[in-house]
Amino acid sequence: MxxxxxxxxxxxxxxxxxxxxxxxxxxxxxxxxxxxxxxxxxxxxxxxxxxxxxxxxxxxxxxxxxxxxxxxxxxxxEGGIAKLTEKLEHIDRLRAELDEKRSAVIDRLAVLRTRLDTLSRH
Structure with missing residues (x-):
């Protein structure tokens, strides 16, 4: 074809x-x-x-x-299971790194919102 x-x-x-x-x-x-x-x-x-x-x-x-x-x-x-396992471990590491970055952004947003709220009250 x-x-x-x-x-x-x-x-x-x-x-x-x-x-x-x-x-x-x-x-x-x-x-x-x-x-x-x-x-x-x-x-x-x-x-x-x-x-x-x-x-x-x-x-x-x-x-x-x-x-x-x-x-x-x-x-x-041959090697297929090992390669797939390695890929899964790599994806899990990337996911953990992204989760950490996400948490840091959420924390930073909370701080900024609190400061903005404090400023708007004055």
């Missing part, structure tokens, strides 16, 4: 499909006239790439897990 239909089926842009290919994550066949031709296996692989990106993986991280992208690696793959 052509790029436009493949992108529509995956819910991504054709540009993203080309990006996957440029990054070495996807190797797509070509027709005689040079158009990209996506097989069902290509779609499954691109779908897995898309899913990893949505969960926060970079293309570099996904490339390191290439064994998890093929149909043979669709189930448990």
């Amino acid at each position: 052509r790029a436009k239909e493949a992108a529509e089926r995956l819910g991504i842009t054709q540009r993203m499909l080309r990006h996957y290919e440029k990054e070495g994550l996807l190797n797509v066949g070509r027709t005689l006239n040079g158009y990209r031709s996506y097989s069902d296996a290509d779609l499954r692989r691109a779908g897995r790439i898309r899913d990893f990106i949505v969960t926060g993986f970079s293309t570099r991280e996904i490339r390191a897990m290439s064994g998890c992208l093929s149909d043979e690696g669709a189930g448990p793959c």
Whole structure:
């Protein structure tokens, strides 16, 4: 199938499909006239790439897990659980940092509102 239909089926842009290919994550066949031709296996692989990106993986991280992208690696793959665990730990650290920043902003807002309230009473 052509790029436009493949992108529509995956819910991504054709540009993203080309990006996957440029990054070495996807190797797509070509027709005689040079158009990209996506097989069902290509779609499954691109779908897995898309899913990893949505969960926060970079293309570099996904490339390191290439064994998890093929149909043979669709189930448990070597290093997959470890990489997903690392990503989850990273997300948890980011979340904790954001929670701290949020609390600091809330505290600062409370101080400013109290001062403003005090000023408006005088």
